[in-house]
């Protein structure tokens with residue numbers, strides 16, 4: 464067990480004798496222990512500090528983003544990482560209500576910003592805002608990109624990497640990484656001659672993401688959005704084809 468970041472996987476593996484790993488499993492996202500602890504500030508259901516750090520040693524908190532970022536940057540975070548279509552209005556309401564101190568303050572700002580008739584029926588109205596800010600606080604997408612690249616170089620040829628994603632942004636990153644790494648030439652299609660020199664390094668095992676069974680979702684509703692993808696590292700290509 465090593466306390467570290469996905470982006471440090473390469474050095475952590477090397478430092479612990481995992482130079483040629485047989486397999487690597489990523490279980491992305493947030494854990495129930497974190498969501499269910501109000502003091503971590505991840506949940507809009509319970510009152511807690513605006514924290515949302517997955518690693519309490521890291522510096523950036525949700526409070527800094529909510530209370531210091533300008534409307535444009537807040538809007539970008541909510542739109543890109545929260546996929547929130549009311550991003551601009553929520554950003555304006557958050558700025559107008561500063562200082563926000565608790566998760567409840569943030570949830571109330573979102574509730575005030577979105578007209579009641581436009582509230583989603585299947586998820587809480589603040590879900591996307593909390594997801595967006597959480598991803599920004601923990602640089603979750605940047606960490607996944609670096610982690611996947613580090614995993615590729617840490618795997619032995621024939622080794623497999625598996626990823627479990629919980630929302631579309633994570634799954635999209637994995638899908639495109641597997642897609643690119645399973646191709647030789649990645650030049651734009653209209654380019655007549657290949658100049659990229661790229662060679663495939665992965666073979667995708669799961670053509671479609673594996674979803675939890677009904678029995679699994681019944682036993683663990685939080686698994687409902689989980690998507691498993693697997694790829695195998697190809698033998699090192701012969702340098703002189």
Ligand SMILES: C[S@@+](CC[C@H](N)C(=O)[O-])C[C@H]1O[C@@H](n2cnc3c(N)ncnc32)[C@H](O)[C@@H]1O
Nearest residue numbers: 467468469470490491492493494517518601606
């Ligand atoms: C879905 S939970 C894993 C749950 C665990 N597999 C279990 O069965 O209990 C994801 C975990 O990854 C951690 N995590 C998220 N981003 C990370 C990163 N960039 N580097 C290291 N750990 C990260 C989170 O703090 C969280 O504890």
